[in-house]
Amino acid sequence: MNARTMKAACLVLTSTGLIFLSMGCKKIEPLKLDCSASAPSLYQGDAQTVTATPSQVAQKKNWDVVYTWSGTGVTGNGTTATVNTASLDPGNYTVKADAKEGKKGKEGLKPNTTASCSSDFTVKPFDPPTLTCAAAPATVMSGTSATITATGSSPQNRPLTYNFSSSGGSINGSGNTATLATTGAPAGNITVTCSVADDKAHTVSATASVEVQVPPPPPPPKSQTLCSIQFGDKRRAERVNNEAKACLDDVALNAQQKPDATVVVVGNSAPLPEKKGRHHKKEMTAADLAAQRAVNTKDYLVTDKGIDASRIQVRTGSSGQDEVQDYLVPAGATFDNDVPGTTAVDEGAVKAEPRDKKPHHHHKAMEGSAK
Numbered sequence: 001m002n003a004r005t006m007k008a009a010c011l012v013l014t015s016t017g018l019i020f021l022s023m024g025c026k027k028i029e030p031l032k033l034d035c036s037a038s039a040p041s042l043y044q045g046d047a048q049t050v051t052a053t054p055s056q057v058a059q060k061k062n063w064d065v066v067y068t069w070s071g072t073g074v075t076g077n078g079t080t081a082t083v084n085t086a087s088l089d090p091g092n093y094t095v096k097a098d099a100k101e102g103k104k105g106k107e108g109l110k111p112n113t114t115a116s117c118s119s120d121f122t123v124k125p126f127d128p129p130t131l132t133c134a135a136a137p138a139t140v141m142s143g144t145s146a147t148i149t150a151t152g153s154s155p156q157n158r159p160l161t162y163n164f165s166s167s168g169g170s171i172n173g174s175g176n177t178a179t180l181a182t183t184g185a186p187a188g189n190i191t192v193t194c195s196v197a198d199d200k201a202h203t204v205s206a207t208a209s210v211e212v213q214v215p216p217p218p219p220p221p222k223s224q225t226l227c228s229i230q231f232g233d234k235r236r237a238e239r240v241n242n243e244a245k246a247c248l249d250d251v252a253l254n255a256q257q258k259p260d261a262t263v264v265v266v267g268n269s270a271p272l273p274e275k276k277g278r279h280h281k282k283e284m285t286a287a288d289l290a291a292q293r294a295v296n297t298k299d300y301l302v303t304d305k306g307i308d309a310s311r312i313q314v315r316t317g318s319s320g321q322d323e324v325q326d327y328l329v330p331a332g333a334t335f336d337n338d339v340p341g342t343t344a345v346d347e348g349a350v351k352a353e354p355r356d357k358k359p360h361h362h363h364k365a366m367e368g369s370a371k
Helices: 240-257 286-303 361-370
Strands: 007-012 019-026 032-037 041-043 048-054 063-070 074-077 081-082 089-102 115-124 131-136 140-141 145-153 160-167 170-174 178-180 186-196 203-213 225-232 263-265 311-315 323-329
Touching: 032 089, 048 063, 048 089, 048 115, 048 240, 063 074, 081 089, 131 186, 145 160, 145 186, 145 203, 160 170, 178 186, 240 263, 240 286, 240 323, 263 286, 286 311, 286 323
Parallel strands: 032 115, 041 115, 131 203, 140 203, 263 311
Antiparallel strands: 007 019, 032 048, 048 081, 063 089, 074 081, 089 115, 131 145, 145 178, 160 186, 170 178, 186 203, 225 323, 263 323
16 A cells, blocks of 8 residues: 555545545545755855755656746756856845646645745855055166066956056056056155956955165266376477377377367476576476476367367466376366366466477576576
8 A cells, every 4th residue: 555545434525515425535645845955055156956855745647746946046847946146146045846746737636735845045245356466676776667466366266357556656557467667756665556356346455565766876077087298308398299199199089089078287397496696587487387388288189189279278286297187077077176286377378389399598598407
């Protein structure tokens, strides 16, 4: 005997409306139904399946069981239903199943041939992404750049979009990296803000700091010592001789290579011996001799080498040697700071002498005194 049926006395309604008791009627046990969801909690878009499991099904010939499903986003087929969770907002949801058994087209008409069950599940809100922001290098010189890297992660692998901004300099990004340019930025820290957003409108930010250093200004240019020329001609003690040409050619070359520089020639003289007896009124002193040497040197650079006279200064010094010292003074340099103790020559009072000029008698007087 089937577990769902048993011998019993049944009330039978006849066509005349009379009810009588009939022995041998089989009783149908109530149909039972249990529902279970594949995931009690999930995220929007995750797969969800609900299964209905019947029990106490009557084993009668030509009987079957039909199922009806209900709930938001639910599609049922027999004992199984699926839920379209992509359309569901975060919250709690219920899926219900109704079952009926009986002959085809007459399911559920007899007592104990229907059953229902339900299963609940929760759609959880997506977690926001996490983000780190880093700069490499973290210290740069003004005018150079740093690479900014934003590393975002979505716990539910949602698509991410990055954005960058900075408190100084200029920043341009593509994907999760950006370049911070510091051209014109002053010394100090620049704060870079990295932001990431997922497709569910969750946005998080992180920052990185870039220290901008400004190099100290270069030291001011200094006067450059060039070569010196000697004066050993006793007949023409102030004459620029042929031995001086190599040195002055080099001076001229330096001046030509640096057109914004000036040349300073400093004439010097050894002390002259004291004269006995009456001195010639035009006899040159050591200072005069030093000035003449400087003026004659300038004249050679201008006349023979084509250097603009306005670029050459003539001075006297106190080295105590029969020489002219030559200097190249770059733009921005201050000769008096670099070489103190020289005196400007009044070029209006000291005229250049041709290199082939014959010596004066007062030179002979100096020669005699030097012996």
